[in-house]
Amino acid sequence: MFFPVFLCGNGFRFVCNRGINLRHSSVETQSIVVLDFGAQYSQLIARRIREEKIFSVVLPFNASLEEIRSYSPVGIILSGGPSSVYDKDAPLADKSVFGLGIPVLGICYGLQFMVYALGGKVRPAAKREYGHANVEIQQSDSQLFQGLPKLLAVWMSHGDEAEELPPGFRLTAKTPNAVAAIENAERKMWAVQFHPEVHHTPLGAEILRNFALNICGAKPSWTPQHFIEATVAQVKQQVGSGRAICGLSGGVDSSVAAVLVDRAMRDASGKSRLTCVFVNNGVLRKNEFEKVQQNLRDNLGLRLVAVDATERFMRKLAGVTDPETKRKIIGNEFIEVFDDEAKRIEKEEGEVEWLVQGTLYPDVIESRSVRGPSQVIKSHHNVGGLPETMKLKLIEPLKDLFKDEVRRIGRDLGMPEDILQRQPFPGPGLAVRILGEVTKERADLLRECDEIVVGEIKKAGLYQKIWQSFAVLLPVMSVGVMGDQRTYAYTCAVRAVHSEDGMTADWVPLPYEVLKTISNRIVNEVRGVNRVVYDITSKPPGTIEWE
16 A cells, blocks of 8 residues: 655655665665564664664565565564454464575564464463563573573563463573473574564673574674665666756755765766755745745755745645545646656756755655555655656665664764754645644744744754654634733643654653743743643554644
8 A cells, every 4th residue: 555645854755656766775785674563662673783783674574575575684683562463363474584595583472473483382371571671591502692691681571471382492582470481493483572673681782782683693784885885886777877856945854965965876977967955835934035045055066946835835735634545636736836847857957867865764664555464554744655647767875774774874974963953854744733624824833932942942952852843833823811801812731742763753841941941931921822831642542743
């Protein structure tokens, strides 16, 4: 299933099921593949492996062997998950993953699937284990626990347990209540019932390091410079002498993607065959259209075409209140704008064959199809399908990266910090922060509120310490009193969150003085808003954006 195209503020990104996607499987010589059985920690496992400078990717539990092999795996990790292996609709991977001849590590549900698939028995635990637990290592010669103490503090989260181990397996760790780890080293299989990827397992990183480095023999060679060199070489090989356009927003992702691809697409005279397109959709932040142009042209030296399409976007959004419909309208309209620009560039310079996008890995994970058990939260603003009439092939150099990894790549590319440290901005812009109908009047109100929120957070020295901070305009009007007069105006919500990669987030307890100043300035300076509230919802259960 593919959703219509959506825009992301860190790049106008369109993901489709045709064309050529530049995947790092084609430039990386090794990886650790994580098969996702629906665990909330699956992406965290990949991050922990990457922290060891080893490339890791998350695939659905039922990924084909061909897809798994395409990433040149030296090891496979089976994630946890909320299901029971004996459920009628339990997620079950292809048993052939155990016969690839490479090491496999099962985590939580991954252990249970390994036991179940290889002839053991799994049952509901007599005493379920959730939270902190202590495990005792039973086999001192186990490679998985090499260099670790006999007693380990771990994080448990399971209702089932291994009752009978498959032939050839041995118990390597246990709790007072259940099996905690097993292995069959001869067949290159290891498994743990606890979660080594979370911070609540203090020595979990060492366990994953033992698996990746010692057992799998992976080389810690996945560095920013290696990534840059490999990606530039791959783009040159794929694109040849072709021309490309890139949707830019001025945010981190699209800017890094553009600079990376631009490096590969300059000819001998230094002229680039990449044209960047920046579109004003009418829901950008205050003065954003002018600031981005100056930043990208002057600081990055990119070829930039700026298109003010405010009126055509506003006409399409008139009367629309449904969040998904807003996203689809904005995404589809961007396709039209890009199509128009591609035709113009073709007429002046020659055929345009490629579209560069700044898609990131969390976008792919949150928006992926129903192949796997992880539920699609929402059709992401940067993941969808291109229409058949648009013949551009894709270049997505960042689609396997997390946000912090993108920033490290940008630093190695020599990009300025004021671009790399920008907070994420949603692709549909302020349209998903204006609840209800998007009008020029309401967009102007939110622009003023948002300018105050971001300005005061910067003044307090908190901007670079916070993942995202912004204002939301609610479709709620309330009575107020200003200058002894009755008012009836809109409500503004303030949102600030901490996050590592956007997959989960915690609300930020902003200092009271900062909140007080923000509230006072908004109600005094923004005519049309008379009430300010603060959002103290984390993700989950909420999302970072309101729509």
